[in-house]
Amino acid sequence: MEPRYNFFIVDDDRIFIKLISNFLEPIAGNISHTVSSTKALEKISENKPDCVILDMMMPELDGLEVLERLRAQKELADLKVIIISGKAYEFDRKRALDFGADGYITKPVDHAHFINKVKSIMADKVLIGFWGIRGTLPVPGDQTVHFGGNTSCISLEFPRGSFFIFDAGTGIKLLADRLVARKDAPTEMKIFISHPHWDHINALPFFIPLYIQGNDIEICGPSHGDITMREMISGQMDGIHFPINTKEFSARVQFRELKEEQIDIDGITVQTMLLNHPGHCLGYRVTYRERSICYITDNELFPEDNPYYNEFYVEQLTEFISAADVLVTDSTYTAEEYRDKIGWGHSAIDQVVRLADRAKVKGLFLFHHDPSQADKDIAAKLTAANDLLKKLGSKTRCIAPREKQIFSI
Numbered sequence: 001m002e003p004r005y006n007f008f009i010v011d012d013d014r015i016f017i018k019l020i021s022n023f024l025e026p027i028a029g030n031i032s033h034t035v036s037s038t039k040a041l042e043k044i045s046e047n048k049p050d051c052v053i054l055d056m057m058m059p060e061l062d063g064l065e066v067l068e069r070l071r072a073q074k075e076l077a078d079l080k081v082i083i084i085s086g087k088a089y090e091f092d093r094k095r096a097l098d099f100g101a102d103g104y105i106t107k108p109v110d111h112a113h114f115i116n117k118v119k120s121i122m123a124d125k126v127l128i129g130f131w132g133i134r135g136t137l138p139v140p141g142d143q144t145v146h147f148g149g150n151t152s153c154i155s156l157e158f159p160r161g162s163f164f165i166f167d168a169g170t171g172i173k174l175l176a177d178r179l180v181a182r183k184d185a186p187t188e189m190k191i192f193i194s195h196p197h198w199d200h201i202n203a204l205p206f207f208i209p210l211y212i213q214g215n216d217i218e219i220c221g222p223s224h225g226d227i228t229m230r231e232m233i234s235g236q237m238d239g240i241h242f243p244i245n246t247k248e249f250s251a252r253v254q255f256r257e258l259k260e261e262q263i264d265i266d267g268i269t270v271q272t273m274l275l276n277h278p279g280h281c282l283g284y285r286v287t288y289r290e291r292s293i294c295y296i297t298d299n300e301l302f303p304e305d306n307p308y309y310n311e312f313y314v315e316q317l318t319e320f321i322s323a324a325d326v327l328v329t330d331s332t333y334t335a336e337e338y339r340d341k342i343g344w345g346h347s348a349i350d351q352v353v354r355l356a357d358r359a360k361v362k363g364l365f366l367f368h369h370d371p372s373q374a375d376k377d378i379a380a381k382l383t384a385a386n387d388l389l390k391k392l393g394s395k396t397r398c399i400a401p402r403e404k405q406i407f408s409i
Contacts, residue, residue, distance in 0.1 A: 004029040005029060005122055006029050006050045007050070007053060008032045008033065008049040009053045010055060010066065011035065012036075013055070020053060024115075030049075037065075040052075044076070045075075051080040051118070054067060055084055056083050056085030056092065064083075064096065080124075082104070082117075082121060083096040085107065086106065086107040097160055103117060103121045103161065110183065113184045117184070123408075125409060127156070127408055129175070129178075129406045130171075130401040130405050130406075131150065132148070132151045132152050132154075132403065133369060134169075134368070135152065135297075135368035135370060135371070136371050138151050138169075138170045143374035144375060148402055149403075150169060150170040150174060151200070151202075152167040153167050153168060153169050153171030153203075154171075155175055156286060156293060157186075158266075160266055161186060162186075162188075162190075164192060164268075164270075165190070168200065168203055169203055170202070173207070174403065177208075190217075191219045191220065193222070193282075194221075194275075194297055195277065196232045201233065204236075205237055211248065211250050215252070216252045217254070219233060220257075221257070221258060222257070222281065222282045224279070228257060229255040259272070260273055267288070269288075270286050271285040276300045276301070276302075281299070283296040294321045294328065296328070296329040296330060297329060298332075299346070301352065306342065308343075314355070318358055321355075322359045323361070324359070327363065328365040329364070329368075331347060331366040331381065332347060332370050334349055335348050335349065335350045346368065350388060352364070352366075353392075353396075364396050366378070378400055
């Protein structure tokens, strides 16, 4: 049965209150309302609803003033507040989030979009989508139908509207198609590149939102000292390698170099760590309200009997991913395959499983599969991983995600 919530609507437009009440009815236990923003504070404190739908522009106190006062009341700490406004400016959305809003919806309100947004905010789930799970190069064909043949790309969608993309392999084309088809597609996105090897950036020119005016996209990735992210991305679109260059982007596109650091975006913390791979490669840990998702690819875990084994690095990585809800990580080879691929910058499944168990990761998601592996080989890796986890007595759950598969966390 779908959960029901108690709502309180604050808007000086009685017709709009009636409209929103009708929209909310299927998921509402109780709906209260007022047209007075000053009276709203007292009534909300008395009723203690699950969610307040709050108009931005009102006489007496505006929505941000009401929001600020609500957030100052400790007894309302769990209250969800959704700002609703006719102002479609990014400045106003960001300001509402800075004041503590859980979401921002613009008028006029589309019924389906409104209900889906409210449900998402109330559930407070992060959606992780897999659009490309392969490494090195795409492998289309009848042997890769189940898991898919596209290269690295995942997305994270947050209840407050933030949208993160990790890597731009050929899977980003699938993601672009999905976003273009959505009526409520995000207009502001962050693309985090792990490193600039071809299988992680070569489909970026096919990401349609880059060519849509009004979109705001920031492309972030590891600093290489003598070359910037802008130069790396522009280099593969210089007219020789690709017929369209970055000057054709209609969106507002910015570039940002990252090192080992921590940044905060709309209440989401992003931490980075340099990984064991040729060149500068970053792993990411994203934390939102005590939930963490780690994206660790490409990365080589040398076995302990290898002269290149670095105990200090393994300890650092273990701490970096410790207790993560989700670890999406390089699991390119079987243990047998890895013997002939040592030093190639990728990991064997048994080493990945032991790392996840040692770090007490809740969910291990197998990623960056070798192009020579068919669906049956990935399924065999998953079986081997689960067998080893059982042998270790581990509580870690292991999954081999498929293209277009979306999980909620």
